[in-house]
Amino acid sequence: MAEYKEIDSVAVIELKNPPANALSKALVTGLNNGVKRAIDNPRIKSIVLIGNGQHFSAGADITEFPRVADVTSKQGVSLLTVGDVIESCNKPVVSAIHGVCFGGGLEIALFSHYRLAVQSAKLGFPEVSLGILPGANGTQRLPRVVGFEVAMDMIVSGKPVSAPQALQYGILDKIVDGDLLTAAVQFAKTLNTVPHDRRLKNVPVPNSENANKHFEEKLAKIKQKQRGYIAPINCLKAVKASVDLPYSEGVTKEFQLFMELMSSAQARGQQYSFFSERAATKWYLSASKNYKVSKDIPVKTAGVIGAGTMGSGIAVSLLTSGIPVILVEQDSKNLERGIELIKSILQGGVKLKRMTQSQMNQILQILQPTTKIEDLQSVDLIIEAVFENLKLKQELFSKLDKICKRDTVLCSNTSTLDIDKIAKSTSRPEKVVGTHFFAPAHIMPLLENVYGNHTSAETIATVMKLSKKIRKIPVLVKTCHGFVANRTFFEYSQELRFVVEEGLLPNEVDDILEDFGMPMGVFKVNDLSGIDVGWRIRQEQAIANGFNLTTNTRYINGERYCAIADKIFQAGRYGRKTGKGWYQYDKPGGRVAMVDPNVNNIILNHCKELGLTRRKISTQEVIERCMFAAINEGFRCLEDGIASKPEEIDTIWLHGFGFPRYRGGPMFYASQVGLRKVYERIKYYQKHFPETSHWIASEMLQRIAESGRNVPISEWTKFNPTPTSSR
Numbered sequence: 001m002a003e004y005k006e007i008d009s010v011a012v013i014e015l016k017n018p019p020a021n022a023l024s025k026a027l028v029t030g031l032n033n034g035v036k037r038a039i040d041n042p043r044i045k046s047i048v049l050i051g052n053g054q055h056f057s058a059g060a061d062i063t064e065f066p067r068v069a070d071v072t073s074k075q076g077v078s079l080l081t082v083g084d085v086i087e088s089c090n091k092p093v094v095s096a097i098h099g100v101c102f103g104g105g106l107e108i109a110l111f112s113h114y115r116l117a118v119q120s121a122k123l124g125f126p127e128v129s130l131g132i133l134p135g136a137n138g139t140q141r142l143p144r145v146v147g148f149e150v151a152m153d154m155i156v157s158g159k160p161v162s163a164p165q166a167l168q169y170g171i172l173d174k175i176v177d178g179d180l181l182t183a184a185v186q187f188a189k190t191l192n193t194v195p196h197d198r199r200l201k202n203v204p205v206p207n208s209e210n211a212n213k214h215f216e217e218k219l220a221k222i223k224q225k226q227r228g229y230i231a232p233i234n235c236l237k238a239v240k241a242s243v244d245l246p247y248s249e250g251v252t253k254e255f256q257l258f259m260e261l262m263s264s265a266q267a268r269g270q271q272y273s274f275f276s277e278r279a280a281t282k283w284y285l286s287a288s289k290n291y292k293v294s295k296d297i298p299v300k301t302a303g304v305i306g307a308g309t310m311g312s313g314i315a316v317s318l319l320t321s322g323i324p325v326i327l328v329e330q331d332s333k334n335l336e337r338g339i340e341l342i343k344s345i346l347q348g349g350v351k352l353k354r355m356t357q358s359q360m361n362q363i364l365q366i367l368q369p370t371t372k373i374e375d376l377q378s379v380d381l382i383i384e385a386v387f388e389n390l391k392l393k394q395e396l397f398s399k400l401d402k403i404c405k406r407d408t409v410l411c412s413n414t415s416t417l418d419i420d421k422i423a424k425s426t427s428r429p430e431k432v433v434g435t436h437f438f439a440p441a442h443i444m445p446l447l448e449n450v451y452g453n454h455t456s457a458e459t460i461a462t463v464m465k466l467s468k469k470i471r472k473i474p475v476l477v478k479t480c481h482g483f484v485a486n487r488t489f490f491e492y493s494q495e496l497r498f499v500v501e502e503g504l505l506p507n508e509v510d511d512i513l514e515d516f517g518m519p520m521g522v523f524k525v526n527d528l529s530g531i532d533v534g535w536r537i538r539q540e541q542a543i544a545n546g547f548n549l550t551t552n553t554r555y556i557n558g559e560r561y562c563a564i565a566d567k568i569f570q571a572g573r574y575g576r577k578t579g580k581g582w583y584q585y586d587k588p589g590g591r592v593a594m595v596d597p598n599v600n601n602i603i604l605n606h607c608k609e610l611g612l613t614r615r616k617i618s619t620q621e622v623i624e625r626c627m628f629a630a631i632n633e634g635f636r637c638l639e640d641g642i643a644s645k646p647e648e649i650d651t652i653w654l655h656g657f658g659f660p661r662y663r664g665g666p667m668f669y670a671s672q673v674g675l676r677k678v679y680e681r682i683k684y685y686q687k688h689f690p691e692t693s694h695w696i697a698s699e700m701l702q703r704i705a706e707s708g709r710n711v712p713i714s715e716w717t718k719f720n721p722t723p724t725s726s727r
């Protein structure tokens with residue numbers, strides 16, 4: 001776990017816990033033993049700590065977090081006890097850093113007396129994203145090196161800094177070229193004693209004159225931008241303690257704030273999110289088709305068809321990851337508009353200093369706009385982003401099948417359509433796959449990849465690998481109407497439209513959702529995505545299923561239907577782009593949503609026409625109805641084999657819909673409410689709303705709820721009554 005060796009008068013202790021040298025109890029104990037061994041050996045004059053493999057250390061072992069006492073224990077060996085041993089050691093200790101040096105790893109480095117790194121190393125405290133704070137004195141030590149303001153920014157944001165930046169801040173003493181171990185040993189040999197100020201607890205926090213002002217400003221920002229999150233606030237308070245209190249009291253304050261977070265439901269949700277994002281990328285169809293054994297086709301060139309908002313965003317994601325793109329539009333006018341859109345997105349990146357003007361120019365050089373679809377004949381992969389219409393997509397895929405080389409992967413950015421129906425129009429269904437991006441495609445992190453009955457493992461491996469390359473969080477699901485994202489979101493939003501039909505106004509519903517932690521209420525989301533888009537999807541579906549949808553429709557095949565959204569569409573209110581939708585906006589394309597009495601009149605008239613008596617609806621009812629409807633549909637996705645584990649559904653909601661990370665995702669939220677209660681309430685709503693089939697409880701949910709025990713989320717799929725594959 002920690003390997004000890006001696007090079008001349010230098011003891012080298014290598015942190016070894018692949019893949020990221022997480023500081024498990026065993027590794028910390030090994031480190032402690034190694035340092036003590038070096039202290040006890042009179043031949044040893046100095047000590048080097050270094051990481052084995054790709055990183056110095058990714059910090060404390062998060063898998064051990066459920067046992068809070070282990071992480072924080074002042075008895076036995078913890079990060080704090082080994083830190084004290086390192087800091088008080090009279091032989092100079094040098095941390096030699098490469099890869100990442102995060103969290104507890106950086107705390108170990110800050111207990112050390114000197115820090116060296118290679119140019120490519122990254123250093124930071126990402127604890128805030130796990131719902132905690134750097135609890136091994138990181139909040140008291142970092143400010144003593146970099147000052148209050150920088151420490152506050154690093155710890156509250158959780159963002160790492162590069163080695164050159166760390167050198168500038170004084171976190172590093174030196175950046176070394178060549179072999180890190182050789183350089184560190186050489187450096188360690190030049191050291192004899194540990195100067196007083198090399199033990200950070202002896203040093204005051206520099207540049208702290210304006211700490212009160214910075215603290216207040218940051219607190220206001222957190223309350224506005226990270227509404228509902230408690231970890232950033234405790235991080236901020238802990239860093240402030242480094243200025244307000246002597247070291248020994250500061251660490252006590254840090255401990256108290258750390259424990260508050262560690263035992264919070266938010267930390268459980270955020271840590272679950274960390275692991276569920278990783279679990280979601282591990283796809284498995286069978287023993288010979290899964291993420292471990294299936295090989296991808298390298299994507300060196302790509303095509304994007306459709307230069308609208310989605311197509312342009314997709315092209316930007318590919319281009320900024322270094323993949324040359326051939327962008328196809330049907331005519332030069334639309335093509336020109338797409339190029340302008342791409343330029344304006346890139347220009348935004350330049351403005352935000354995410355790239356330089358010359359980097360932007362280089363990116364544009366690998367963009368090849370064209371109106372000739374034949375230009376796509378030799379690309380490795382194509383993403384189609386045309387209108388959401390099955391016939392149109394089938395025609396396009398049939399054409400691509402004839403034009404493109406045999407191993408080109410054909411992807412559709414459909415958000416609802418069955419991939420098998422699209423694949424059917426080609427002679428290569430094994431190469432057809434869904435890549436469902438979320439708007440704006442260059443910003444939203446989720447990529448819902450969709451496999452059909454004929455999609456090959458190689459094609460799946462290709463899009464999963466590509467997703468990571470273009471910095472997306474991929475989730476693989478099976479084809480069906482709406483896949484997981486839109487299937488579950490549909491029930492959520494439909495239930496909220498019913499709530500409006502029964503008594504609340506759109507802004508009242510949105511306020512409740514935003515208080516729950518959603519970044520935007522559902523009606524604001526509708527306005528952003530376009531009321532006309534939703535209307536068109538509903539019309540398409542109605543036509544496909546052979547019925548006529550009008551503003552008088554109340555039931556579809558006996559199912560309750562709410563036509564208010566269609567009435568909003570009929571009133572010419574298409575959302576933000578027209579300056580009015582569920583809300584009134586300051587201007588077309590504007591962002592400031594205001595309540596519009598005209599919308600309220602449409603709703604009230606709708607109810608009057610139908611003879612509906614409006615009523616007061618509680619916050620609890622709103623949350624239960626939208627969340628439990630989505631959760632029940634989530635269980636059905638598991639039953640149908642559309643999703644293979646709850647973590648996939650949660651990752652989709654976290655990164656596709658901005659579900660609050662501290663709640664983990666809807667399925668995790670259900671586990672926190674308790675599945676027994678969720679099930680009981682679903683049965684209650686079914687009794688009250690028998691004409692809505694999404695209240696028929698999923699059999700899987702029922703089985704778990706009636707099992708009489710608190711089944712952990714990792715075991716839910718064992719209760720699936722209809723496991724459809726071996727995934």
Ligand code: 3H9
Binds near residue numbers: 022071104130275
């Ligand atoms: C902390 O330090 C608290 C202290 O301040 C105070 C305590 C008192 N623990 O992401 P990847 C696993 S809190 C356990 O797929 P990449 C990860 O689950 C800690 N496991 O690869 C995955 O496992 P699997 C603060 C960890 O190359 C595998 O490593 N630190 C840990 O894209 C590969 O990970 C953080 O928050 C861990 N700390 O990225 C850092 N870290 O293969 C969190 C990773 O079974 N980690 N694993 O799915 C990261 O940011 C990224 O994982 C890292 C590698 C950049 C390291």
